[in-house]
Amino acid sequence: MRKFNFSSGPSVLPLPVLQQAAAGLLELEHHGVSVAEISHRSRLFTDLLNELISLFRELLHLGPEHEVIILQGGARLQFAQIPMNFLKPSETAGFIDTGYWAHKAMEYAACYGQVITIGSSADQGYHIIPEISDLPHQLTYVQLTTNNTIYGTQYQELPKMAVPLIADMSSDLLSITRDFSAIDFAFACAQKNVGPAGVSVAIVKRSFLEKAHDQLPPVFSYKNLVAHHSNYATPPVVNVYMSLLNLRWLKGQGGVAAVEKINEEKAALLYNEIERNRLFNCPVVPAHRSRMNVCFFAKEKNTELAFLDFCHEKNIVGIEGHKAAGGLRASIYNAQSLENVAYLAKVMQQFEQQHASTVYY
Numbered sequence: 001m002r003k004f005n006f007s008s009g010p011s012v013l014p015l016p017v018l019q020q021a022a023a024g025l026l027e028l029e030h031h032g033v034s035v036a037e038i039s040h041r042s043r044l045f046t047d048l049l050n051e052l053i054s055l056f057r058e059l060l061h062l063g064p065e066h067e068v069i070i071l072q073g074g075a076r077l078q079f080a081q082i083p084m085n086f087l088k089p090s091e092t093a094g095f096i097d098t099g100y101w102a103h104k105a106m107e108y109a110a111c112y113g114q115v116i117t118i119g120s121s122a123d124q125g126y127h128i129i130p131e132i133s134d135l136p137h138q139l140t141y142v143q144l145t146t147n148n149t150i151y152g153t154q155y156q157e158l159p160k161m162a163v164p165l166i167a168d169m170s171s172d173l174l175s176i177t178r179d180f181s182a183i184d185f186a187f188a189c190a191q192k193n194v195g196p197a198g199v200s201v202a203i204v205k206r207s208f209l210e211k212a213h214d215q216l217p218p219v220f221s222y223k224n225l226v227a228h229h230s231n232y233a234t235p236p237v238v239n240v241y242m243s244l245l246n247l248r249w250l251k252g253q254g255g256v257a258a259v260e261k262i263n264e265e266k267a268a269l270l271y272n273e274i275e276r277n278r279l280f281n282c283p284v285v286p287a288h289r290s291r292m293n294v295c296f297f298a299k300e301k302n303t304e305l306a307f308l309d310f311c312h313e314k315n316i317v318g319i320e321g322h323k324a325a326g327g328l329r330a331s332i333y334n335a336q337s338l339e340n341v342a343y344l345a346k347v348m349q350q351f352e353q354q355h356a357s358t359v360y361y
């Protein structure tokens, strides 16, 4: 039996995607070879890779001013690769501090240039998206995290910037409509909304790409990767295939705008239950609550542990909060069905009833 999986990443994938991937691992669409056995230079693979890139373009409504790059590795690799390409030792990048991933990104960029914080919600426990202070320096770019996977905050609208904007969209790409004309470089690791871990995607404006440095090992150079149509070093072929299956699935669901509506419904259902249920609370400011990662707490620590046991009995997995934030977290990415979210809400109600009877009667 398939469990109710609320893991933050790697996270649940649609069952049809897993079934097609399993079939493709044995034999790729009647070609007599496994997808794991084909050359990355073969027409078979380049067709799959190009279809994946085209689907990103289509689903994100990208125009000719944007390039899509399929990359190896995860988001942390991009935390390093971005400053490698775009930041010189004398230059400064501004970061909006929304918690854990913003810190990591800053730490990595500091290996290549100067970094400053231009807004932070540290004082508010990262339960809010911070205001931006006046940009104090000549900044080469500003980097932010659109959805904060660990603290459960999310930008509904991105701030307008006078300098190039870089966005870590690891946990909300393809789940919400965004205006990419205002974003110079967006990136996401796959393991939240795209596919299995091991592959990432970047969406870069050509005008920004031109500013990238040329003196880099080619495997790190975005310009080189674009010139080779994302097929320079051997890409993770199976992960590319699974991401493609997942994006085909998403298109079949009606695309980003269609799943965005369901994502709103799922999030509303769960936040409403947290508000209603007298055992739980959500510290995140309502206007900035994430529709992907619902972070919440039990009002009493013992209750939290008991709830985790209760979830275990009810076949719910992956609901513990990140160690940096504590508490509970239900990740409700695109592949999480409304039915599964409703099931979790029902389990929270059952727990409230059971808990009331053991403690008070």
Ligand SMILES: *Cc1c(COP(=O)(O)O)cnc(C)c1O
Binding pocket: 009, 073, 074, 075, 076, 077, 101, 145, 147, 148, 149, 168, 169, 170, 171, 189, 192
């Ligand atoms: C998951 C995540 C990361 C880290 O991804 P890795 O692939 O493990 O490096 C970075 N940023 C955000 C917003 C994430 O959700």
